[in-house]
Amino acid sequence: MLLKGKVKTGLGEASFWIKKAEDTLEKKTGLKLYHGTLNVELDSEYIMDKNLKVLNKEEYGGMQDVYMKECKLFGHKSYILRTEKNMSDLRDHPLNILEIVSDVCFREKYNLKDGDLIEIEIG
DSSP: OEEEEEEEOOOSOHHHHHHHTHHHHHHHHSSOOOSSOEEEEESSOOOOOGGGEEEOHHHHTOSSOEEEEEEEETTEEEEEEEETGGGSTTOSSOTTEEEEEOSSOHHHHTTOOTTOEEEEEOO
16 A cells, blocks of 8 residues: 655654653664654545554553554655554544654655655555
8 A cells, every 4th residue: 555645744742752662662663763753644544453552651651552553665664653642532633644753764864844745655
């Protein structure tokens, strides 16, 4: 499946939580993740399977469980992240917004800016 969307500025909260969960996330993904996400706005909602929960809040001392779906962005192994809150009706942003994490900062490496069109591969 190929998703297309536009780069979008996020809320700026992911870097804190990725850093906090860094060791646990590295064990689960095999990647030393960049401390931040790339936010992508799709034309339609993307619904994640609730069976994809990867990180329990107790594992990393967080406030929410985290759901992850493996994907590829610019050929890099990456993950779409959704918190427990963003899987519910109390979400911080709509379901057409994806937060993508990998071992690179996509904005820097590919000189991305808000509005740039990108493609996300989901296997």
